[in-house]
Amino acid sequence: MHRRTLLQGTGLALAAPRLARAQGNARTLRFVPQGNLANIDPIWTTTTLARNHGLMVYDTLFGLGRDFKPKPQMAAGHEVSADGLTHAITLRPDLRFHDGQPVLARDCIASIARWSKRDVLGQRLTVLLEEMRPTADDRFEIVLKKPWQGLAWALGKPSANICAIMPERVAQTDPFTQITDYVGSGPFRFRASQWVPGSVAAYERFAGYVARDEPADFLAGGKAVYFDRVEWHVMPDPATAAAALQNNEIDWWETPLADLLPVLRRNRDIAVEVVNTAGALAMIRFNHLHPPFDKPEIRRALFPAIEQTSFMQAALGEDKALWQVPAGAFTPGTPLSNSVGLEVMTGPRDPEAAKRALAAAGYKGEPVVILSPSDFPTINALSEVTADTLRRSGMTVDLQTMDWGTLVQRRAKREAPAQGGWNIFCTTWEGLDVSVPGSHQPIRGNGAQGWIGWSTSPRREALREAWFEAPDQAAERRIAEELQALVWEEAPFIPLGLLRPPQAYRRSLTNIVTGGPPLFWNVRRG
């Protein structure tokens, strides 16, 4: 054999599998999610990844449209009685679970019951609920003790926990125990046997799914699927994910690192776009139990020193398309976002004024413990800027960097900072979560029963209650404005701006549904 023939043969042998796989990949969408899909019960956990998985595998009774208003999804219709107490929901015909069984009213009731034990708005439903009863195989009623016009919104919201519709036998699982039966109702079937946690999760188009005969409208409308298979490939190393995207080994990367964006943008086959337009609201959260931030005057004193732009630039760089300031208590761009009191964030920035206000409020130089996660670059950047801002305001700062696993345990501690507790951590909240008072945890004032930081404010709690009973959007807006004014007065947290991290994908993908989390219907190749 000639040497050249041998070399050619070896080259072809090496290239053949790659060519074959490239041809086979045309009907497969290869996606790199923001992290490892470690658990797949969207009720058991509130993690974003489990929610994103849930949106593929489970359908919901309602879905939010681009206007953030709920629209029937599995529901064919929704009738509310004149007194506003009875919500009658009729299911669309031909709805089927992945095992071929029809979706019945009793499945929906069991699913709502499980969801309502974990979700913050579900818990509201539990308080208001008189009963849920099937009136036919494809129709059921939710009877409330008091009217709640936000019920459809709660059942269709995409923020965790989503009200995923499961078969009754699955939904009867204790909500604090993971499900083991992965039969869903959504447009994709989860291939549990191919799931390698930390590496790959595979989904196949569910041929029995009947999409609504409407164009896709965020989480509402027709969920038409154009790929036979979607694979989530977990890549912990951003440089590897960037190289894989450039090398056409993956199609879509959810969270490209800001430092790598210039490289990706230079590649004409790759688009770098904001898909999650609702973004994430960045914030500083205080521990209200211990000095110095147990006093609202001290929390407020920091306002003049907070430059939202600096926080955004540290997190996502100079490109203003990737973030938005000023930001108030609610997600900018959503219906309840307002400008009441925003001048505290938009006026001239003056750390010296913060220093004076801190002294006047009685700050005596006690150390401030800031927790920062080393494995979340965005939040780590926000924490660094927070530390710098506090130092420039004359505070004594102890910035403690740790991994996320340690941080979540540490921040749950209620002890004083000197005994292993903390004073501040930075975080981001999904824009849709903090777009309404009902699911806005940081705005709550339910103290020890509430979210970490344990802020107590009967006035904010009363306004949140009032929001649930608001008869229309005008009333909701008035409540949101009052709440925002209270946020500036009581400072349970400090909003730092809206982050809209971009996603990177091959230009061969078209019709990606924008608005919130990555969605795999409507998108197609070519």
Add this chain to the structure above:
Amino acid sequence: MFAYVVRRVLATIPVMAIVALFVFSLLYIAPGDPAAVIAGDQATPQDVERIRASLGLDRPFLVRFGEWVWNILRGDMGVSIFTNLPVTTMIQQRIEPTLSLMILTLCLAVSIAVPMGVVAAWKQGSWIDRAVMGFAVLGFSVPVFVVGYVLAYIFALELDWLPVQGYTKFEEGFFPWLENLILPAIALGGVYIALIARITRATMLEVLQQDYIRTARAKGAGQTSILFLHALKNAAVPIVTVIGIGIALLIGGAVVTESVFAIPGLGRLTVDAILRRDYPVIQGVVLLFSFVYVLVNLLIDLLYTLFDPRIRY
């Protein structure tokens, strides 16, 4: 010999028991709470407590340790807190890529490093010797991930010869398997090649000074025969020892290599489990690694008898 092997295998039991106690205690006192990670940002402290109780993490140390040991003795490594999958299943899913990577790296490293070391010793002081030693210093100094990035950039992005990441099972064909593993094996093998080449050179230099080598030359033996039959066989014991010790180096290096090349192996499983505090998985994997390491050392001890007939057990 048989009695020796049995004794050594039995001796692994107390070693494994100590490892088990050490790992379990370490995880017990280490900061981090899987219940809080599972519950997520929206959870209230009550939710976290309830999840902790449902996972049995609120029970006393001795009860949990006793239960774990009892289950291990019955071959049950437990269930992952996060994925709800048996730890044995998760290890089975991940063992092939790691084994493949380690075996390929080992073969590659030994087949390159030993001849390099032999030639360097033979040509001591020459440019070949200096080049080999220079490479060894480079191999030790450059981190695995840097080598990985450079290789991926050249061979995947620039030349488009090989994929950047991933793993193809051996059953799907030798070439696809090799295609995915060749760059990671080279990246991981750098340190290993450097280590073995240096030890081979040093040992060979010592052996080449021995009287029997001079005798072999006097009897007219060829250079190849002297180097590989007379000298290398006598230098083999320290080389094999270093290869064995280097297995630990490979296990550590596999964690980084698997991350850089997105290979779904045990290294990444360990890191993911540590970051999430998935205690049953961490305990299972560490126990497995310890067991493998003990067995490799036993194998090395047995190999001594092949290279040096004077060694008897």
